[in-house]
Amino acid sequence: MGQDPKPDRQKGEGMTGPFNFLISRHPVYLIYWVTRACNFSCSHCFNHQRNNRPGTDLTLPEIRRVSANMGHIKYLTLAGGEPLLREDLPDIASIFCTNNDVHMLNLVTNGWYSEAAEKVVSDILKHCPDVHLSVGVSVDGPEQVHDRLRSKPGSYARAMETLRRLKGNPQFGKRLTVAACGTYNHDNADCLVDLARHFQENMGIPYYAGLIRGTSVPDMNLLDIDSHHFLRTVDTIGFGINTRLVSEYPFKHARVAVDRVVTHIIRESLVRKKAVVSCKAGKKGFVLTSDGNVLLCEILNTVLGNVRDHGYSPYAILDRSISRKAMEDIVKTRCHCTWECFQRLNVVFSPSLYPKVLKAMIFADQR
Ligand code: SF4
Numbered sequence: 001m002g003q004d005p006k007p008d009r010q011k012g013e014g015m016t017g018p019f020n021f022l023i024s025r026h027p028v029y030l031i032y033w034v035t036r037a038c039n040f041s042c043s044h045c046f047n048h049q050r051n052n053r054p055g056t057d058l059t060l061p062e063i064r065r066v067s068a069n070m071g072h073i074k075y076l077t078l079a080g081g082e083p084l085l086r087e088d089l090p091d092i093a094s095i096f097c098t099n100n101d102v103h104m105l106n107l108v109t110n111g112w113y114s115e116a117a118e119k120v121v122s123d124i125l126k127h128c129p130d131v132h133l134s135v136g137v138s139v140d141g142p143e144q145v146h147d148r149l150r151s152k153p154g155s156y157a158r159a160m161e162t163l164r165r166l167k168g169n170p171q172f173g174k175r176l177t178v179a180a181c182g183t184y185n186h187d188n189a190d191c192l193v194d195l196a197r198h199f200q201e202n203m204g205i206p207y208y209a210g211l212i213r214g215t216s217v218p219d220m221n222l223l224d225i226d227s228h229h230f231l232r233t234v235d236t237i238g239f240g241i242n243t244r245l246v247s248e249y250p251f252k253h254a255r256v257a258v259d260r261v262v263t264h265i266i267r268e269s270l271v272r273k274k275a276v277v278s279c280k281a282g283k284k285g286f287v288l289t290s291d292g293n294v295l296l297c298e299i300l301n302t303v304l305g306n307v308r309d310h311g312y313s314p315y316a317i318l319d320r321s322i323s324r325k326a327m328e329d330i331v332k333t334r335c336h337c338t339w340e341c342f343q344r345l346n347v348v349f350s351p352s353l354y355p356k357v358l359k360a361m362i363f364a365d366q367r
């Protein structure tokens with residue numbers, strides 16, 4: 001085991017500037033699956049096999065060590081499993097916000113635990129005074145479709161209750177963005193545009209549809225989708241329905257423009273099986289699993305090492321020659337996929353795409 005590479009320690013020098021992340025030597029986007037436990041068993045869960053394997057979640061002291069070994073994190077996603085099943089979730093958020101000066105924190109939940117969601121949001125906003133928090137609640141269709149896909153009667157009603165509580169709580173103010181997110185699949189393909197309109201018109205909440213992913217989900221029929229229909233759906237929702245609703249989000253015009261370019265990348269990957277840019281997985285972002293594995297991304301099952309074996313330093317793992325080789329391989333093979341999160345990262349870190357982003361900003365419908 002080598003010595004930990006030095007993190008970009010910027011916190012002690014005051015708040016990190018909003019664009020410092022662009023010149024960071026280390027990954028600035030962390031997706032952390034805080035637990036594998038889940039109270040649902042969704043038919044489209046790409047993580048169902050991993051979540052059912054034995055393993056122990058990192059403890060709070062272990063998480064503290066991981067965080068202490070990292071520098072600035074611009075964007076942190078806390079997901080699972082169901083992250084609200086961890087009672088120490090606000091402490092986890094607080095550790096990263098304090099040590100790593102997180103600017104944007106994204107929490108992904110199935111929405112079952114409305115009261116806990118409200119309390120966690122309140123605690124995070126209190127303990128992380130500089131962070132912008134966005135909460136994405138999963139909603140995959142109207143009530144019957146959602147409950148069926150989620151294999152959980154009552155889950156639609158609970159998700160809506162969570163959204164209402166978060167959206168309707170005036171104490172949360174503009175530091176909280178609430179969104180509903182769905183997984184586009186064979187069963188709900190025709191429902192999502194109407195669902196997005198419902199959220200916009202009746203609740204003032206944006207809706208995001210991501211394509212079902214993984215090669216093994218509990219119901220394999222759900223993978224059978226029409227690519228062109230998906231792209232039309234994303235266009236209609238993303239650039240027709242949502243654009244007027246993201247006013248709380250920092251740099252919202254840039255965000256909408258980046259998403260336009262992301263849709264172009266997804267189109268190229270899905271229809272032409274082609275990469276538009278080299279993927280920055282591992283270099284600018286990575287995934288930490290609940291039991292401490294460092295993954296290149298959520299799609300490839302590439303485990304680069306476990307923090308428990310490497311002094312709790314993700315950077316030490318990412319610096320191993322095996323990791324460097326894995327990162328080179330994804331560039332050499334022109335790896336491509338439709339996973340929005342890392343494609344957004346790829347746009348942000350690809351100056352060759354900035355003219356496209358600028359053009360999208362100029363011509364975007366900002367009514
Ligand atoms: S709620 Fe999320 S983690 Fe849990 S089964 Fe459903 S998709 Fe998987």
Ligand code: SF4
Pocket residue numbers: 279280281296297298299300330335336337338339342
């Ligand atoms: S293109 Fe997609 S699958 Fe390939 S490394 Fe990047 S995020 Fe992973």
